[in-house]
Amino acid sequence: ITSEVVDRVYKEYMGDAQSPAQVRDGLLDAMGDVFFVISAVEVARYHRDAGNPVYFYEFQHRPSSVEGVVPEYVKADHGAEIAFVFGKPFLAGDV
Numbered sequence: 001i002t003s004e005v006v007d008r009v010y011k012e013y014m015g016d017a018q019s020p021a022q023v024r025d026g027l028l029d030a031m032g033d034v035f036f037v038i039s040a041v042e043v044a045r046y047h048r049d050a051g052n053p054v055y056f057y058e059f060q061h062r063p064s065s066v067e068g069v070v071p072e073y074v075k076a077d078h079g080a081e082i083a084f085v086f087g088k089p090f091l092a093g094d095v
Contacts (some may be wrong), residue, residue: 002083009030009069012027013026013027013030014026021073024073025073036078043054044056058082059076059080059081059084060072060075060076061076061080061081062075062076063076063080063083063084066080
């Protein structure tokens with residue numbers, strides 16, 4: 001990795017962060033992209049190239065059930081959409 005790549009990545013995620021919260025948000029975005037987005041886009045491209053329709057979404061709704069459980073800066077964790085897509089009984093083991 002060249003210093004130019006490192007500089008570009010830093011600018012993309014940290015920009016001109018002026019507070020610890022901005023640095024935290026930049027790091028969370030970077031980690032989310034590395035662990036989820038990049039691989040999801042890669043798989044979506046394989047499906048597209050095979051001639052299949054591909055749909056991509058980003059869930060950002062903060063569930064009311066996480067109040068007091070996760071920090072305010074967390075919008076939606078991985079898997080948070082499950083209750084909205086399938087309903088709460090699915091999570092309670094009723095199905």
